[in-house]
Amino acid sequence: xxxxxxxxxxxxxxxxxxxxxxxxxxxxxxxxxxxxxxxxxxxxxxxxxxxxxxxxxxxxxxxxxxxxxxxxxxxxxxxxxxxxxxxxxxxxxxxxxxxxxxxxxxxxxxxxxxxxxxxxxxxxxxxxxxxxxxxxxxxxxxxxxxxxxxxxxxxxxxxxxxxxxxxxxxxxxxxxxxxxxxxxxxxxxxxxxxxxxxxxxxxxxxxxxx
Amino acid sequence: xxxxxxxxxxxxxxxxxxxxxxxxxxxxxxxxxxxxxxxxxxxxxxxxxxxxxxxxxxxxxxxxxxxxxxxxxxxxxxxxxxxx
Amino acid sequence: xxxxxxxxxxxxxxxxxxxxxxxxxxxxxxxxxxxxxxxxxxxxxxxxxxxxxxxxxxxxxxxxxxxxxxxxxxxxxxxxxxxxxxxxxxxxxxxxxxxxxxxxxxxxxxxxxxxxxxxxxxxxxxxxxxxxxxxxxxxxxxxxxxxxxxxxxxxxxxxxxxxxxxxxxxxxxxxxxxxxxxxxxxxxxxxxxxxxxxxxxxxxxxxxxxxxxxxxxxxxxxxxxxxxxxxxxxxxxxxxxxxxxxxxxxxxxxxxxxxxxxxxxxxxxxxxxxxxxxxxxxxxxxxxxxxxxxxxxxxxxxxxxxxxxxxxxxxxxxxxxxxxxxxxxxxxxxxxxxxxxxxxxxxxxxxxxxxxxxxxxxxxxxxxxxxxxxxxxxxxxxxx
Numbered sequence: 001x002x003x004x005x006x007x008x009x010x011x012x013x014x015x016x017x018x019x020x021x022x023x024x025x026x027x028x029x030x031x032x033x034x035x036x037x038x039x040x041x042x043x044x045x046x047x048x049x050x051x052x053x054x055x056x057x058x059x060x061x062x063x064x065x066x067x068x069x070x071x072x073x074x075x076x077x078x079x080x081x082x083x084x085x086x087x088x089x090x091x092x093x094x095x096x097x098x099x100x101x102x103x104x105x106x107x108x109x110x111x112x113x114x115x116x117x118x119x120x121x122x123x124x125x126x127x128x129x130x131x132x133x134x135x136x137x138x139x140x141x142x143x144x145x146x147x148x149x150x151x152x153x154x155x156x157x158x159x160x161x162x163x164x165x166x167x168x169x170x171x172x173x174x175x176x177x178x179x180x181x182x183x184x185x186x187x188x189x190x191x192x193x194x195x196x197x198x199x200x201x202x203x204x205x206x207x208x209x210x
Numbered sequence: 211x212x213x214x215x216x217x218x219x220x221x222x223x224x225x226x227x228x229x230x231x232x233x234x235x236x237x238x239x240x241x242x243x244x245x246x247x248x249x250x251x252x253x254x255x256x257x258x259x260x261x262x263x264x265x266x267x268x269x270x271x272x273x274x275x276x277x278x279x280x281x282x283x284x285x286x287x288x289x290x291x292x293x294x
Numbered sequence: 295x296x297x298x299x300x301x302x303x304x305x306x307x308x309x310x311x312x313x314x315x316x317x318x319x320x321x322x323x324x325x326x327x328x329x330x331x332x333x334x335x336x337x338x339x340x341x342x343x344x345x346x347x348x349x350x351x352x353x354x355x356x357x358x359x360x361x362x363x364x365x366x367x368x369x370x371x372x373x374x375x376x377x378x379x380x381x382x383x384x385x386x387x388x389x390x391x392x393x394x395x396x397x398x399x400x401x402x403x404x405x406x407x408x409x410x411x412x413x414x415x416x417x418x419x420x421x422x423x424x425x426x427x428x429x430x431x432x433x434x435x436x437x438x439x440x441x442x443x444x445x446x447x448x449x450x451x452x453x454x455x456x457x458x459x460x461x462x463x464x465x466x467x468x469x470x471x472x473x474x475x476x477x478x479x480x481x482x483x484x485x486x487x488x489x490x491x492x493x494x495x496x497x498x499x500x501x502x503x504x505x506x507x508x509x510x511x512x513x514x515x516x517x518x519x520x521x522x523x524x525x526x527x528x529x530x531x532x533x534x535x536x537x538x539x540x541x542x543x544x545x546x547x548x549x550x551x552x553x554x555x556x557x558x559x560x561x562x563x564x565x566x567x568x569x570x571x572x573x574x575x576x577x578x579x580x581x582x583x584x585x586x587x588x589x590x591x592x593x594x595x596x597x598x599x600x601x602x603x604x605x606x607x608x609x610x611x612x613x614x615x616x617x618x619x620x621x622x623x624x625x626x627x628x629x630x631x632x633x634x635x636x637x638x639x640x641x642x643x644x645x646x647x648x649x650x651x652x653x654x655x656x657x658x659x660x661x662x663x664x665x666x667x668x669x670x671x672x673x674x675x676x677x678x
Contacts, residue, residue: 013476111583113562138576140562162470163500165563165576180470180504213330213514213643214436214488216297216544227451237295244413247439247553256297258491258544261383262411263440265553266491266544268297273543277300280521283309 137165161185329643494549570610626655
């Protein structure tokens with residue numbers, strides 16, 4: 001679990017040039033992606049095949065997230081709903097963060113922690129997939145949605161960061177970016193969106209051309 | 211707020227609402243303790259109590275084992291390399 | 295008393311101290327998280343017993359100290375109401391809000407009562423059906439099971455006049471926040487023994503791994519603290535960063551699952567503002583929506599609160615381990631337990647109160663009169 005310290009020379013961020021900052025942050029981002037995808041390559045394959053199977057049988061993917069993670073979830077929608085490669089079929093991905101009328105009604109009348117779970121219970125079927133993006137894994141509105149999805153027999157997938165929060169206990173497939181930096185976590189999630197879309201189609205026999 | 215003290219359970223009962231309660235002896239001072247979080251304890255066991263709730267059973271074997279290791283420290287100083 | 299006395303043995307303490315002396319080869323900065331641990335360290339002079347290479351800095355593990363000023367002011371606003379019986383642990387009554395403390399309010403006629411346990415508050419609610427009884431539910435994860443039980447029982451038994459003002463705080467996000475600060479000097483932690491009795495210590499493993507810091511879950515008696523220091527220093531000397539359990543007589547890796555279960559039924563994770571530190575995301579508990587009838591924040595609509603913090607108080611820096619109580623110019627002078635300026639002087643677990651109780655302000659006076667500096671020099675944080 002642990003390896004030996006190497007105490008490196010401290011970086012003085014106050015005198016670092018802008019160019020060096022850019023290179024360093026980019027390096028951190030690349031390193032985080034390498035760590036994540038090396039760790040989860042096999043699990044991503046298994047998960048993508050499970051998702052592909054559900055899509056083939058008419059299942060839909062429901063995605064959720066807050067803030068920056070909302071953007072990553074929404075990105076998943078456009079990848080599947082409007083594929084960049086014409087030969088690949090479109091599959092239905094439904095975001096639960098965009099109906100602001102329903103969201104604000106639930107948030108205003110009931111509680112913001114219920115904005116996703118209430119919609120999910122109403123709109124989803126056991127043949128569907130639920131996928132959440134979160135940097136902490138602790139957002140109550142996502143935890144409740146995942147729990148309800150699990151109870152309803154949806155396939156549940158979670159992308160998180162930090163320590164993963166409650167997601168590992170609830171999701172069928174849980175992927176945790178090993179970082180406490182919100183930006184680095186989201187940068188990995190952004191790549192995940194493309195990789196997952198690609199793997200699902202390759203699992204269904206598509207040519208690997210991206 | 212994390213002040214929790216080990217006490218010896220001397221009695222187990224149920225209150226009027228069916229909640230598992232007990233009385234614990236803290237070196238002579240006896241207090242009521244809620245035992246809902248420690249269903250495995252029996253009279254005679256030691257429990258760690260915080261604001262009237264038993265949060266865990268004191269593992270007497272573990273305590274004896276780790277205490278003994280502490281007492282034996284330094285006896286083999288010249289021969290031992292520090293281990294984590 | 296069994297499981298206490300033997301952990302105060304002087305002979306054993308000497309053994310552990312000489313073992314620390316034997317293994318340490320260079321300076322290390324350790325933080326003990328819990329206020330109760332700070333108290334033991336100062337009371338038994340553990341920071342003076344251990345070799346000078348090992349520096350102990352004090353963490354934010356005093357829930358009274360970190361309850362936000364806004365929350366204290368909300369408590370005042372609720373307690374002031376004639377239809378309310380406001381109940382709380384004793385410490386909270388003396389924490390200064392923007393306009394004095396709850397004890398002052400009590401002297402002006404507010405019905406404010408000290409309780410030992412949240413169950414006592416529930417009993418008061420049963421006995422006073424015409425009053426709204428509010429319990430000030432502050433604390434770390436150690437206190438959450440007790441508060442959860444009180445709310446759950448109120449809910450099940452239909453005790454409608456009982457509610458809680460929740461300001462729970464969680465330890466792991468606080469540790470992560472300290473480690474992410476550019477001012478951080480901490481290289482190893484003595485983890486919170488009683489918090490982990492409830493929660494287990496799984497949550498600390500990703501922190502140890504990602505930030506490369508050893509975390510040793512430690513008890514509260516002097517021998518526990520010394521052994522915790524020894525285990526942490528050993529790891530640091532060997533270049534390791536693992537979570538270890540110094541307190542296995544009560545702490546298990548998974549914690550108390552029954553307690554966690556009820557806590558999760560009653561509370562959900564929320565953002566929380568820590569006094570002197572600021573808002574730490576996902577670092578607190580609030581009541582779940584299902585239990586809103588017992589949520590004092592929802593029941594009592596409190597107007598916009600204007601908070602006022604004394605400028606001279608550095609409790610925020612003390613809570614983050616950046617400064618020590620004796621670094622504060624007001625320590626032992628304008629700020630004493632009788633007239634506290636900040637929460638760290640009020641609570642029995644606060645670092646400033648502990649230092650004062652064990653005469654550290656006298657050392658400071660001696661240092662000042664001898665012309666010595668009381669300020670610590672900041673070291674740059676080491677990048678690993």
